Amino acid sequence: MSVKTLTPPAVQLAAKADTRGPARPMPKPGMVTFRINGESKTLSIAPWTTLLDALREYANLTGTKKGCDHGQCGACTVLVNGTRINSCLTLAVMHDDHEITTIEGLANEGGLHPLQTAFINHDAFQCGYCTPGQICSAVGLMNEGQAKTEADVRELMSGNICRCGAYPHIVDAVMEAIKK
Amino acid sequence: MTYIGQPVKRVDGYDKVTGKAKYAAEFNVPGLTYGYVVSGTIAKGKITRIDSSRALAVPGVIQVFTHENRPHTAWFDINYKDLDAPPGSPFRPLHDAQIKYSGQPVALVVAETFEVARYAASLVVVEYNEEAHETSLEANLDEARDPKSGMADLLKPKPPKPRGHADKALAAAPVSVQTHHVHGPQHHNPMEMFGTTVVYDGEQKKGKPHFTIYDKTQGAPSSQLYVKQIFGFSSDQVRVISPYVGGGFGSGLRPQYQLFLAVMAAKELKRSVRVTLTRQQMFTFGHRPETVQDVALGASADGTITALKHRAVGATSQFEDYTEVVVNWSGMLYDVPDTTLEYQITPLDLYSPLDMRAPGGVTGDHAIETAMDALAYELKMDPVELRLKNYSEKDWTVGDKPYSSKELRECFRQGAERFGWENRNPEPRATKRGNVLVGWGMATGIWDANTLPARAEAVLTVNGKLRVSSATADIGTGTYTIMTQIAADTLGMPIDDVIFKLGDTDMPLAPFQGGSFTAATIGSAVKQVCTDLGKKLFKLAQKSKGSPFYDADYDEVRFADGHMRLKKDPSVTMPLIDMVALNGGRSVSETSTSIVNPLKTSNYSRHTHSAAFVEVEVDEDLGTVTVTRAVSAIAAGRILNPRTARSQIIGGMVWGISSALQEDSKMDHRYGRFMNHNLAEYHVPVNADIHDLDVIFVEEHDEIVNPLGVKGLGEIGLVAMPAAIANAVWHATGKRIYDLPITLDRVLY
Numbered sequence: 001m002s003v004k005t006l007t008p009p010a011v012q013l014a015a016k017a018d019t020r021g022p023a024r025p026m027p028k029p030g031m032v033t034f035r036i037n038g039e040s041k042t043l044s045i046a047p048w049t050t051l052l053d054a055l056r057e058y059a060n061l062t063g064t065k066k067g068c069d070h071g072q073c074g075a076c077t078v079l080v081n082g083t084r085i086n087s088c089l090t091l092a093v094m095h096d097d098h099e100i101t102t103i104e105g106l107a108n109e110g111g112l113h114p115l116q117t118a119f120i121n122h123d124a125f126q127c128g129y130c131t132p133g134q135i136c137s138a139v140g141l142m143n144e145g146q147a148k149t150e151a152d153v154r155e156l157m158s159g160n161i162c163r164c165g166a167y168p169h170i171v172d173a174v175m176e177a178i179k180k
Numbered sequence: 181m182t183y184i185g186q187p188v189k190r191v192d193g194y195d196k197v198t199g200k201a202k203y204a205a206e207f208n209v210p211g212l213t214y215g216y217v218v219s220g221t222i223a224k225g226k227i228t229r230i231d232s233s234r235a236l237a238v239p240g241v242i243q244v245f246t247h248e249n250r251p252h253t254a255w256f257d258i259n260y261k262d263l264d265a266p267p268g269s270p271f272r273p274l275h276d277a278q279i280k281y282s283g284q285p286v287a288l289v290v291a292e293t294f295e296v297a298r299y300a301a302s303l304v305v306v307e308y309n310e311e312a313h314e315t316s317l318e319a320n321l322d323e324a325r326d327p328k329s330g331m332a333d334l335l336k337p338k339p340p341k342p343r344g345h346a347d348k349a350l351a352a353a354p355v356s357v358q359t360h361h362v363h364g365p366q367h368h369n370p371m372e373m374f375g376t377t378v379v380y381d382g383e384q385k386k387g388k389p390h391f392t393i394y395d396k397t398q399g400a401p402s403s404q405l406y407v408k409q410i411f412g413f414s415s416d417q418v419r420v421i422s423p424y425v426g427g428g429f430g431s432g433l434r435p436q437y438q439l440f441l442a443v444m445a446a447k448e449l450k451r452s453v454r455v456t457l458t459r460q461q462m463f464t465f466g467h468r469p470e471t472v473q474d475v476a477l478g479a480s481a482d483g484t485i486t487a488l489k490h491r492a493v494g495a496t497s498q499f500e501d502y503t504e505v506v507v508n509w510s511g512m513l514y515d516v517p518d519t520t521l522e523y524q525i526t527p528l529d530l531y532s533p534l535d536m537r538a539p540g541g542v543t544g545d546h547a548i549e550t551a552m553d554a555l556a557y558e559l560k561m562d563p564v565e566l567r568l569k570n571y572s573e574k575d576w577t578v579g580d581k582p583y584s585s586k587e588l589r590e591c592f593r594q595g596a597e598r599f600g601w602e603n604r605n606p607e608p609r610a611t612k613r614g615n616v617l618v619g620w621g622m623a624t625g626i627w628d629a630n631t632l633p634a635r636a637e638a639v640l641t642v643n644g645k646l647r648v649s650s651a652t653a654d655i656g657t658g659t660y661t662i663m664t665q666i667a668a669d670t671l672g673m674p675i676d677d678v679i680f681k682l683g684d685t686d687m688p689l690a691p692f693q694g695g696s697f698t699a700a701t702i703g704s705a706v707k708q709v710c711t712d713l714g715k716k717l718f719k720l721a722q723k724s725k726g727s728p729f730y731d732a733d734y735d736e737v738r739f740a741d742g743h744m745r746l747k748k749d750p751s752v753t754m755p756l757i758d759m760v761a762l763n764g765g766r767s768v769s770e771t772s773t774s775i776v777n778p779l780k781t782s783n784y785s786r787h788t789h790s791a792a793f794v795e796v797e798v799d800e801d802l803g804t805v806t807v808t809r810a811v812s813a814i815a816a817g818r819i820l821n822p823r824t825a826r827s828q829i830i831g832g833m834v835w836g837i838s839s840a841l842q843e844d845s846k847m848d849h850r851y852g853r854f855m856n857h858n859l860a861e862y863h864v865p866v867n868a869d870i871h872d873l874d875v876i877f878v879e880e881h882d883e884i885v886n887p888l889g890v891k892g893l894g895e896i897g898l899v900a901m902p903a904a905i906a907n908a909v910w911h912a913t914g915k916r917i918y919d920l921p922i923t924l925d926r927v928l929y
Contacts, residue, residue: 112197159866163429
């Protein structure tokens with residue numbers, strides 16, 4: 001097959017990069033204070049830092065995972081004021097004073113969160129990389145109170161991809177926690 | 181046995197549900213710098229100018245590496261060959277101005293923060309002299325040729341020579357079918373993106389720098405060897421650690437370019453460096469190749485297959501001859517006197533393909549098993565009956581060897597029973613449920629059951645615990661758990677007193693995790709080393725003053741409940757922790773190599789088998805296909821842990837649904853680039869796509885494969901599913917769709 005030489009849009013854009021002039025001034029770091037897992041934490045963070053990167057690279061809370069950085073996989077799901085969100089699609093500076101719960105904050109002195117226990121009992125993961133997002137998402141789902149049946153859980157947990165394919169076991173684990 | 185065969189919960193479960201499990205890009209160290217890769221935008225040509233000046237002017241940028249200022253690395257191809265390299269000349273990142281494929285890394289920006297590196301990467305200007313490229317397999321089938329031979333042939337044998345006269349037999353057959361299949365490329369897309377954290381430990385022995393490398397890999401030793409060869413390090417300069425891997429599926433079988441780039445930068449800058457790829461860049465190294473296949477089957481009226489032809493052409497890169505076993509399986513499944521099996525490759529301007537879960541197997545199986553379904557209908561035979569009629573008792577492709585074990589008949593029987601297959605109406609389009617058509621299909625699966633040599637260490641620690649280690653990986657398969665079970669049983673210890681460690685080049689050498697051989701391979705090594713440690717402990721006990729074992733032979737003792745006992749008189753006993761005291765208060769350790777006896781195994785064909793039964797619903801108005809339920813019956817030798825084993829097979833079945841209905845890396849041939857390079861447009865199943873999946877493990881005893889009788893489960897759950905789904909879609913609609921994936925456009929038109 002002969003190929004016509006066409007210039008894709010990305011290449012055209014890249015070629016234009018030359019004309020954009022000198023690099024823009026760097027965003028200045030500012031102080032952001034949030035409550036992470038019940039503890040107040042103040043970080044010096046530039047405004048272009050996502051909440052996900054703030055957690056992983058600045059707060060050393062690597063339990064929250066980066067799977068795509070585009071809100072397409074759900075691995076970065078955390079709870080902000082009890083609501084599940086993709087932490088890669090929000091900037092850290094937007095969460096001043098917010099209550100953030102990550103996978104590291106679910107267990108307490110009494111032991112694991114019931115969902116964590118259910119995930120172990122039902123073998124609801126293999127590689128474990130999507131697991132913190134799955135569990136945080138399931139906590140959010142339970143807070144929403146809208147999942148009653150297995151079909152509900154399947155539908156409402158579909159923002160969290162599991163490439164290992166542990167879905168049937170994830171449904172079993174979430175159903176067990178919902179019924180309790 | 182106390183633990184082997186029991187549904188022990190994953191020993192790494194706690195770490196994985198609490199966020200404590202650390203993956204390669206999660207080892208944070210002070211002074212860490214961040215590398216961001218700039219990807220090339222053309223498929224073939226030459227870089228004529230690369231301008232890093234604006235990136236370098238950004239405060240916080242430390243260096244921009246390109247082919248122009250790349251530090252010196254090894255010269256010869258051999259230095260770039262990793263343990264899974266196909267024959268050819270491996271890709272070298274930032275080597276020169278040549279562009280070999282779209283998405284090729286052309287620069288690495290290193291900065292003090294991730295955000296700065298990412299921004300500065302957007303300022304690197306690259307100009308190219310573009311050349312015409314070829315990325316379409318279907319347009320270049322005339323270029324197909326035989327692959328070069330190499331080490332890869334050991335695990336991926338070429339097809340056997342033709343036997344008989346398939347064409348003649350086909351022409352003479354009263355019933356025949358011919359099928360043509362095109363499979364698109366697929367990308368592994370593990371959830372964890374490829375990343376490497378290189379910790380610069382400073383200069384150590386004799387002023388030489390030392391690096392601790394956390395790499396995403398299915399084999400830490402392979403990564404270590406790779407960087408040693410390229411950068412001229414000795415073994416004591418680089419330690420590769422990989423305790424957790426966020427999915428592999430084959431993508432981690434070869435060291436990827438972020439490892440090279442991170443080590444290069446750390447060595448040059450004398451700083452710790454982390455390089456993580458983006459999801460888009462996850463489509464710039466290794467994929468399941470596009471493959472075109474043709475199958476022809478001829479049969480006599482009673483269903484005996486008299487002619488079999490299976491030909492496949494797979495795509496590869498211009499620089500390596502990547503191959504798969506695609507067609508051999510047809511010969512293994514059906515012992516047909518007149519058979520021709522052919523496999524060729526076509527080089528294109530792409531990156532080299534890379535083994536992806538059940539490489540070749542799932543590809544070839546889909547072709548032969550959909551052709552079998554069509555043949556069954558032509559013969560007016562039940563698809564299971566046709567397979568039973570042509571059931572192979574031996575494997576002619578390796579010289580008429582018997583199978584070490586093959587409980588496939590039992591898979592058919594139990595799978596069909598669980599599924600309710602006997603109620604199937606053989607006619608297509610016969611069943612409706614509301615406004616959707618319902619179809620049932622089935623297929624056979626087959627995969628290798630290899631056991632490779634490996635090493636392991638076992639240590640009875642000073643506090644009486646057992647610590648076993650081997651430099652293998654656990655990509656989610658359950659290695660940590662099953663090895664703990666094997667070790668605990670071999671030395672009769674409570675499982676809580678046993679810990680298994682892996683993924684560290686300071687540990688004894690093991691092959692990478694792949695090919696469904698880890699349970700068998702590392703399991704054998706763990707059993708071996710624990711047995712050897714037991715012998716050592718026995719000798720220690722025997723030599724002690726007034727030993728109750730003084731007159732005993734090793735064969736006369738057994739290990740149970742943390743004690744060594746005389747078999748004939750269990751009251752004669754010694755706790756294992758006492759052996760530490762007998763060793764002067766020091767731990768007792770042993771390192772062993774396990775090698776299966778080739779004289780025993782080489783007389784047999786060693787494989788796992790499966791039968792998949794699937795129900796689909798097809799909405800003809802929308803073209804959508806839903807797998808409403810599926811049963812996989814698996815014959816894979818001894819099942820070490822039914823809990824983790826079930827997860828392996830369920831995962832494989834989900835991959836089968838994905839492969840049949842969703843996954844397709846779409847190439848825009850004008851640009852030679854994969855268009856849908858993200859998880860929104862590269863479709864994989866989400867929770868709502870997966871319904872009732874059932875797994876049966878058929879009892880299968882195998883004395884040949886290895887002392888544990890274990891065959892491996894990584895791929896066999898996937899192999900039969902796409903064919904079974906395609907057959908069910910035909911049964912629902914009366915339409916044979918032989919290409920994959922079966923997307924709604926193919927159902928509609």
